[in-house]
Amino acid sequence: MNSRLDWILALRNLKRNPRRTISTGLAIVIAYVGLTLLTGHIFNIEYAAKIPLIYGNGTGHVSIYKKGGLDNYELQPALYHMTGTELEAIAKSLEPIASQIETTGTYLSTQALLSVGSRSIPVFIRGVQPEVDDFSRNHPRVQKHAPEFVALQSGQSFSKSSKETIDAISVSQGVSEILGYKSEISALAAADKQVVLAGRTFDGDLNAINGTVALKHSTGTPILEDSSVIAPIEIVRELLQTQGASHQVLFLKNDDDIGRVVDHMRTEFKNRGVDLEAYPFTDDRIGLFYNGTMSFLYAMGSFFALLIFGASGLIIVNSMTISILERAKEMGTLRAIGFPPDRVKSLFVKEACWLALGASLLGLLVSEILAVIISSAGWTVESAGTTYSVLIKILTKPWMHAGLTLTMIVIAAVCSGWLVKRKVKERIALLLLE
């Protein structure tokens, strides 16, 4: 009963000195908004790096390679490619976790020469299933977080292009410039779009096939921009004279399932006795750039969060200290009418909790409004190591708000409790005289 009464009393106490309440509350609001904007921006950058990696670069949430293939496929593709039997083993291993899988994609990559006329340039070809390429480019998460990167810069989807032109391929912006394409792909003469791709088959023989440049894409990474070609997997299979694949990827419905799916696949591969290995996209050998970007961002974010917390925390502590020192007489009166020291302390802590809760709710409102304004302003920021600008968006999440609110309440409660505990132990007469 006392406890409920104390909560009500504490809430009423906030109204007794509005200046005091507003100044402390404002410090909490500023800290809350600052931290929300900072965290929301980091989330945005994380998505801008993660979504292109998962959906745009053919990495998926989980990649499956032949054991050792992740490191050695490029050098010894004949030895480290996946056979039809292994692809079947993957399909069977996926059956128990089918509900967690959104789709799967089979890829075959290789280094090759792309030739137009007398000009041949070395390229890296990624063979994809046209429907998987369409899936990854049109995925709602891609449209939301990285449309400017994953979307085809020129041409239709692979499915449509493959139906119209049997040997349709996509070249990156850089390759298109090297080939001397000055206009849009659709405006080029038919002869200019016709290319020849040459590579070594898995048997080590030179082979060459026709290709027609029908699409243009961006890789998002400067090091790949001058050498990337995407082609339907059947074209690459014809070039390499194989029915195999370099790797298979799994696109999951939920990012949180990555660890469980990787563990499941590893166990399945072991039980089935197949020489395959599953890797999360966060493995350094797959997502090195993503990991590097995020490590840097987290380090910078933590530093700025510390600054915001430090500055705001000092203001909150200072404001509360003054406010509690000002209220020594009130503590003395409460003690004089029979309130034990612990109850007085509890009353002040509850009051701090109300204040932090109210200020946090106000901070939530302000930060959400600012997030909408900033996100719709269309401002961009250059992201290190990418060829595109990231649209500045503030991505807030319910758990982020819950965490921040709880943090503010804890800071205010601990600060208040510590200050009152010291003060309330003084003699009642002295408290009344202050």
Next chain:
Amino acid sequence: MTRFLSPNLILRVLIFTALIPMSADLVFANSAEDLLEASDRARGGVATGVTWNVRVESTENGTKSDRSFVIKARDVNALAEATQPAKFKGEVFLFNDRTMWFFKPSLRRPIAISSRQRLSGQAANGDIASTNYARDYTAEIERTETLDGQPHKVLLLKAKSDQVTYDQIRYWVSEKSKLAKKAAFMTLQGEVFKEATFDYGNSIVVQGKKVPFISKMIITDVKNRKNKSTLSYSKLKLDSLPPAIFNINSLSR
């Protein structure tokens, strides 16, 4: 005494002394080029047309392969048509001076490729056609070495352009027969990565003279000597080849 040591005489002696090493260099350089030109003739570098068959048998990491080509060469051009196995039939390699093209019937147009790329096993694309080392490399004589009881000049060949098959070659050419007996193919840094030996069991008649011609070339990977390619040359004949067959445009017609 002073008559003998006139300034004019001293000047003459100095000029003569300075010219001695220069003239020696000139003699050796000519000699190296002569050796290279002569050895090229026995490896297909003939101004008139010549046709031969070459079979490339390779062992690469335990895997064996066997391919055959008909080579038509004239001066700096050569055309290699794949004949065996059947899946490669119709594939053509055209060497237009230093540019190399690959074509097969299913292609819309030929593709420019590098002569350095591996064709089969240890044999690079540039190894199957005629050899024009005298045109493609600068040569200097390093030393004289005895090989199979015969004195050989050891030439160091350095590529004149990056379009040629190898950056550097150490080339053992017999002083007597002017035939290359051995080659060590090197990287730009001078590291030997492949070696080759040559046999001359064939012969052709050029300008009324019987000239030995290569019959076998064995190329071995220096790091793994089990990886090797044997090129066997046969059915050699002089042929009046029309220049049109070496025209790039004739390939896709």
